[in-house]
Amino acid sequence: MVSFNAAFTHIKLHAEDLSPINLRLESSLGYYLAEDVYAPISIPSFRQSAMDGYAIKYGQAEVYEVVGESKAGDFQEYELAGNRAVRILTGARVPDLADTVVIQENIHKTGSEIRIQHMPKPFANVRCIGEQVKAGELIARKGTKIQAMLLGFLAGFGIEEVLVINKPKIAVIVTGNELQAAGTSLRPGGVYETNGITIKTILAEQGFQVERVDYVKDEKSATVLSIKKALEADVVLISGGISAGDYDFVKAGLEENVVEEIFYQVNQKPARPLWFGKKGKTLVFGLPGNPAAMATCMQVYVLPLLRKITSGAEISLNLKRGILDGELRNPSGKALFLAANHHNGLVKVFEKQACNVLGAFAQGNALVFVDESVSMLAYGDPVKYIPISNS
Numbered sequence: 329m330v331s332f333n334a335a336f337t338h339i340k341l342h343a344e345d346l347s348p349i350n351l352r353l354e355s356s357l358g359y360y361l362a363e364d365v366y367a368p369i370s371i372p373s374f375r376q377s378a379m380d381g382y383a384i385k386y387g388q389a390e391v392y393e394v395v396g397e398s399k400a401g402d403f404q405e406y407e408l409a410g411n412r413a414v415r416i417l418t419g420a421r422v423p424d425l426a427d428t429v430v431i432q433e434n435i436h437k438t439g440s441e442i443r444i445q446h447m448p449k450p451f452a453n454v455r456c457i458g459e460q461v462k463a464g465e466l467i468a469r470k471g472t473k474i475q476a477m478l479l480g481f482l483a484g485f486g487i488e489e490v491l492v493i494n495k496p497k498i499a500v501i502v503t504g505n506e507l508q509a510a511g512t513s514l515r516p517g518g519v520y521e522t523n524g525i526t527i528k529t530i531l532a533e534q535g536f537q538v539e540r541v542d543y544v545k546d547e548k549s550a551t552v553l554s555i556k557k558a559l560e561a562d563v564v565l566i567s568g569g570i571s572a573g574d575y576d577f578v579k580a581g582l583e584e585n586v587v588e589e590i591f592y593q594v595n596q597k598p599a600r601p602l603w604f605g606k607k608g609k610t611l612v613f614g615l616p617g618n619p620a621a622m623a624t625c626m627q628v629y630v631l632p633l634l635r636k637i638t639s640g641a642e643i644s645l646n647l648k649r650g651i652l653d654g655e656l657r658n659p660s661g662k663a664l665f666l667a668a669n670h671h672n673g674l675v676k677v678f679e680k681q682a683c684n685v686l687g688a689f690a691q692g693n694a695l696v697f698v699d700e701s702v703s704m705l706a707y708g709d710p711v712k713y714i715p716i717s718n719s
């Protein structure tokens with residue numbers, strides 16, 4: 329048995345970043361950049377009009393002859409000596425010999441002649457080359473998560489591909505003779521299966537796909553075979569069958585497949601029988617079958633590990649601080665994780681919660697963490713919590 333701190337440190341030590349891959353920009357949403365990105369071009373890449381109006385050389389006259397037109401996408405050059413102007417539209421290239429755009433509201437037009445009624449400042453309404461970003465500037469740092477706005481920003485530089493940290497192949501194994509699929513009528517002793525769908529959707533909310541979910545009975549040979557196949561993935565999550573009962577074959581199945589045990593059993597509540605190990609580069613969790621214990625392990629261990637190996641960031645629990653609205657006793661000397669609600673800095677722990685039901689998790693938006701060294705927290709005491717997806 330290890331302490332929570334020791335277990336978390338083991339996870340940190342074994343969470344190695346996945347390899348980088350090149351992805352088409354449009355497929356890169358949610359991935360993390362594996363390298364700094366520099367601007368391949370300046371933006372704007374040409375002198376650009378910010379307004380609809382007339383491009384002139386500043387201050388030469390009040391009356392101009394309009395000799396042509398430049399709309400967005402045009403690139404024709406004009407000879408703008410003397411009092412010549414070019415009709416120009418927003419986003420269009422400003423002719424080389426012009427330096428100022430007079431907005432159309434400030435001119436009076438008669439035929440091809442314009443009279444400027446209000447002369448703007450020199451260089452008005454002309455965006456210079458590289459005004460926003462100069463070619464060669466750093467535009468996105470390694471380790472940045474690709475969000476829609478960043479994706480659009482990079483597309484603006486004509487970037488087609490990005491080097492990102494790959495996402496893991498994740499295999500899930502769900503064990504249990506008693507488990508039944510929704511839509512079947514419940515047998516005596518039967519339980520509707522929830523861990524498979526919960527694991528899959530906790531991961532989906534965070535942008536991770538599960539390759540396959542294998543459902544196995546509590547039989548040694550089936551468990552060994554299922555683990556063998558799953559070890560082709562980067563991360564294997566096994567639900568149930570990890571405590572000490574006569575029909576708990578996960579630990580034996582892992583041993584038979586020569587998966588190295590890094591720790592088994594953590595001084596925590598819930599999820600004491602958590603197992604973590606490794607074979608080659610494949611990381612394996614044996615998650616306790618009780619649904620709230622499994623969900624706790626997903627929030628506390630699995631998601632921080634997945635974030636680390638896909639982002640290169642430091643692994644952390646993302647603990648927030650709030651004020652306890654209630655009292656907490658922890659006579660057990662174990663680290664405690666409790667479903668709770670946080671609102672405006674106040675944190676209220678659900679009174680009714682148990683490791684075998686997800687009810688409190690389903691209503692809560694936080695998981696309170698109480699260190700094993702803390703035996704009592706009173707009303708108004710500071711309390712630490714992890715925000716969970718309902719936040």
Ligand SMILES: Nc1nc2c(c(=O)[nH]1)N[C@H]1C(S)=C(S)[C@@H](COP(=O)(O)OP(=O)(O)OC[C@H]3O[C@@H](n4cnc5c(N)ncnc54)[C@H](O)[C@@H]3O)O[C@H]1N2
Pocket residue numbers: 502503504506507519520521522523524567568569570571572573576598599600601615616617618619621683684
């Ligand atoms: N003698 C001991 N008994 C137990 C210990 C112990 O240390 N010594 N630990 C207890 C703790 S804590 C937990 S948690 C459980 C974990 O046991 P398993 O990982 O072997 O889980 P199972 O026995 O397979 O299932 C436990 C419970 O959860 C239900 N379950 C399991 N999988 C699912 C699923 N996919 N969907 C819905 N419900 C599921 C299952 O029906 C059981 O009721 O062991 C204690 N015992």
Ligand code: MOO
Pocket residue numbers: 597598599600601616618620621683684
């Ligand atoms: O992890 Mo167990 O009972 O603590 O659910």
